[in-house]
Amino acid sequence: MIGGRARAVAGAGERARTSDVVVVGGGAAGLSLAYRLVETGAATVTVVEPPDGPGRPAERTWCYWDEGGGDFGEAVAASWPLLRVHGPDGSALTVDPAPSRYRMVRSAAFERLVHARLARSPGGSLLRATADTVRDVPGGAEVRCTAPGGRTLTLRARLVFDSRPLPALPPARTRLLQHFRGWFVRTDSDRFDPAVADLMDFRVPQPRHGLAFGYVLPLAPDRALVEYTEFSRAPLAGTAYEAALGQYTREVLGLGAFTVESAEQGVIPMTDARFPRRTGDAVFRIGTAGGATRPATGYTFAAVQRHSRAVAAALRDGHTEVPPPHGRRALFMDAVLLRALDTGRIDGPTFFTDLFRRTPAHRLLRFLDGATSLREEWGIGLRTPVGPMLRTALEVPFLRRRTHPLPPHPVPRTGEGPR
Known part of the structure; x- marks a missing residue:
């Protein structure tokens, strides 16, 4: 434990505050870690998140699966006991992943919940300011911030x-x-089954490179989040998403008359890059910036919860080495799958459909969470196209890592999307 009590001290012409830990960013990763630290008593925490205005992200949707309500059940907007995949031939496969359920959390509800818990804790505090610089200083690290109105703040902590x-x-x-x-659509009549979430619906035109699918999360018989998603090298331009969603909702889902109540859009990198978890003696990266996004799926929220618990446990026990969010074996398997998809050696829609068809649902979800044993992973691997996957596995270790420039003006989501 690195605990002590958070306190404020006077600085020359500015305010300087100290706490055991400063968390920069109030998204899923930052708030989850702050909550775990104060819940376990591992450290006093100050969370720095942008003030209201253009610097704050729009409301986001995070989805995950687990076997219970978890610590954030109050923020869950909806959950589904059944999952469905539509193959490229139109066939539907519905699976029951019990005891797991698929859950949706909206960022606004999650933020309200964690903010309230931090406010009730003597070791937690929230600062609305823009973090300008983060750097090591003797005995820890320093975060220089600009508060609304232009006032400069300096935060000092053992760890950032x-x-x-x-x-x-x-x-x-x-x-x-x-x-x-x-x-987020509302239909004129009941069109959705609130018990079933459509994870991948491949009944959409496929791009020349990569894959595309629909994604439907019913919120009520007449309300749902309906998405069009692609895995490819670059995002679409112009009104292509609107056209794809229009085709999917009207021609594939047959929703009839409906109203679009709100929309969300994002880009999540899927990469086998090595994300540096430590950028200074006392400065660490978390969330997507620290490699929490699962490379082959884009899922982040569940990994953030596991990683936050692991970090809190390490600090409580007196360690300052941050554990990785994913194991090496899981990352290698993801690197192989990404390479196989990118080279076209496997057909993405067929691959994912067969994976759900041939693997027990609960085991598959554990596999996607990186929680399976080597024996279980071997069994799942034998249910995939063995030749192309084996060829790719032998090739990947010898490939050189290179810089892949981001496309112009992507819509940032930092991995915190519905995936």
């Missing part, structure tokens, strides 16, 4: 955990983008 997006992605052997646009 920074969840802000990276300015550029590290070199990688393969880099795809998961890019999507979603509509």
Whole structure:
């Protein structure tokens, strides 16, 4: 435990505050870690998040699966006991992943919940300010911030955990983008089954490179989040997402008359890059910037929860080495899958459909979470196209990592999307 009580001290012409830990960024990763630290008593925490205005992200949707309500059940907007995949031939496969359920959290509800818990804790505090610089200083680290109105603040801590997006992605052997646009729709009549979430619906036109699918999360018989998603090298331009969503909602889903109540859009990097978890003696990266996004799926929220618990446990026990969010074996398997998709050696829609068809649902979800044993992973691997996957596995270790420039003006989501 590195605990002590947070306190404020006077500085020359500015305010200087100290706490055990400063968390930069109030998204899923930053707030989850702050909550775990104060919940376990591992450290006093100050969370720095942008003030209201253009610097704050729009409301986001995070989805995950687990076997219970978890610590954030109050923020869960909806959950589904059944999952469905539509193959490229139109066939539907519905699976029951019990005891797991698929859950949706909206960022606004999550933020309200964690903010309230931090406010009730003597070791937690929230600062609305723009973090300008983060650097090591003797005995810890320093975060210089600008508060609303232009006032300068200096925060000092034993450790800083920074969840802000990276300015550029590290070199990688393969880099795809998961890019999507979603509509929250309300139909004129009941069109959805609130018990079933459609994870992948491949009944959409497929791009020349990569794969595309629909994604439907029912919120009520007449309400749902409906998305069009692609895994490819670059996002779409112009009104292409709107056209794709229009085709999917009207021609594939047959929703009839409906109203779009709101929309969300994002880009999530899917890459086998090595994300540096430590950028100074006392400065660490967390969230997507620290490699929490699962490279082959884009899922982040569940990994952030596991990683936050692990970091809190390490600090409580007196360690300052941050554990990785994913194991090496899981990352290698993801690197192989990304390479196989990018080279076209496997057909993406067929691959994912067969994976759900041939693997027990609960085991598959554990595999996607990196929680399976080597024996279980071997069994799942034998249910994939063995030849192309084996060839790719032998090739990947010898490929050189290189810089993949981001496309112009991507919509940042830092991995915190519905995936």
